Amino acid sequence: MKAFLILEDGTVFTGTSIGSTKDMISEIVFNTSMTGYLEVLTDPSYAGQAVVMTYPLIGNYGITPDMESRKAWPDGYIVKELSRIPSNFRCQGTIQDFLKEQDIPGIAGIDTRALTKVLREKGTMNGMITTNENYNLEEILPKLKAYTVGDVVSKVTCDEKYTLEGTGKKVALLDLGAKNNIAKSLNERGCEVTVYPAHTTAEEIISSNPDGIMLSNGPGDPADCTSIIEEIKKLYNTDIPIFAICLGHQLMALATGASTHKLKYGHRGGNHPVKDLQTGRVYISSQNHGYVVDAENVDSNIAVPAFVNVNDGTNEGLAYVGKNIFTVQFHPEACPGPQDSGYLFDRFINMMGGVK
Numbered sequence: 001m002k003a004f005l006i007l008e009d010g011t012v013f014t015g016t017s018i019g020s021t022k023d024m025i026s027e028i029v030f031n032t033s034m035t036g037y038l039e040v041l042t043d044p045s046y047a048g049q050a051v052v053m054t055y056p057l058i059g060n061y062g063i064t065p066d067m068e069s070r071k072a073w074p075d076g077y078i079v080k081e082l083s084r085i086p087s088n089f090r091c092q093g094t095i096q097d098f099l100k101e102q103d104i105p106g107i108a109g110i111d112t113r114a115l116t117k118v119l120r121e122k123g124t125m126n127g128m129i130t131t132n133e134n135y136n137l138e139e140i141l142p143k144l145k146a147y148t149v150g151d152v153v154s155k156v157t158c159d160e161k162y163t164l165e166g167t168g169k170k171v172a173l174l175d176l177g178a179k180n181n182i183a184k185s186l187n188e189r190g191c192e193v194t195v196y197p198a199h200t201t202a203e204e205i206i207s208s209n210p211d212g213i214m215l216s217n218g219p220g221d222p223a224d225c226t227s228i229i230e231e232i233k234k235l236y237n238t239d240i241p242i243f244a245i246c247l248g249h250q251l252m253a254l255a256t257g258a259s260t261h262k263l264k265y266g267h268r269g270g271n272h273p274v275k276d277l278q279t280g281r282v283y284i285s286s287q288n289h290g291y292v293v294d295a296e297n298v299d300s301n302i303a304v305p306a307f308v309n310v311n312d313g314t315n316e317g318l319a320y321v322g323k324n325i326f327t328v329q330f331h332p333e334a335c336p337g338p339q340d341s342g343y344l345f346d347r348f349i350n351m352m353g354g355v356k
């Protein structure tokens with residue numbers, strides 16, 4: 001069956017329908033990872049977005065036990081070619097069946113590199129995937145322009161708190177749409193990790209007496225998370241060590257008076273170079289974000305830039321002055337992508353007083 005990807009600027013790509021055949025409208029973003037498509041599909045930060053994979057062949061090792069959350073989150077999935085015969089000793093099924101099972105509409109057989117060039121030159125746009133050959137651009141384009149994501153953190157966070165047992169430091173992880181490997185990276189280092197729903201009050205977290213607090217990644221515009229920002233202000237005012245990733249990093253910055261803005265087309269992929277400003281060393285990082293903290297608006301009495309993106313000079317991390325708080329825009333938990341910055345979990349454990 002034919003499918004059409006219609007962009008907000010009127011560009012139309014024609015391909016083949018994959019997954020669900022329902023219509024979808026979403027923000028269209030691209031990811032440049034060469035592997036790790038399942039981790040991308042199950043990263044809750046993609047809720048409210050449709051993902052274009054720029055690598056031309058997707059699904060060649062099928063569906064493996066590498067889910068980063070309980071389900072797939074993107075509204076839509078856009079690829080050049082889906083592998084027809086996946087092959088891997090861990091393969092449990094095909095991506096075609098997975099997309100159907102998860103009710104995610106997609107399109108294959110389009111020139112994803114041409115599409116990426118459009119998004120890179122004009123900036124991220126909204127778009128529609130439809131199988132209706134009689135689509136009417138005059139009706140659709142105003143709908144695409146009007147589309148906004150809204151509050152997606154509430155949709156992706158866990159319903160109830162749960163604990164991964166450990167004998168080491170006690171970490172409270174605020175689940176704003178956390179990828180599994182954040183809790184796992186801490187748990188593997190001995191920590192007992194209690195995962196809390198996004199709307200848990202600061203009082204509840206503080207009264208559980210954690211050795212440290214972790215703020216996770218998550219979807220949407222950080223500036224929309226107003227009530228969570230209020231709770232994070234209270235967490236900032238304690239002496240509890242805090243480490244935050246991506247959305248968590250943006251929310252800590254907003255909670256302490258900084259601002260964020262939307263990048264033209266974001267950073268999503270497995271090879272983004274970031275420079276540690278303390279050591280001068282460059283790490284290759286996994287990234288997935290559309291917004292960024294305005295480093296120039298950060299009060300240097302509150303925080304100082306700790307990492308910078310080598311490609312475009314945007315902020316990639318902050319170290320909070322006089323506090324045991326540091327935050328990063330990239331993903332030390334990897335999945336997918338390089339594990340170069342996994343040492344940051346060790347830094348956090350040292351900040352909490354080291355391994356028990």
Ligand SMILES: NC(=O)CC[C@H](N)C(=O)O
Binds near residue numbers: 222248290291
């Ligand atoms: N992975 C994330 O936490 C993304 C944060 C935020 N939703 C952004 O796009 O910038």
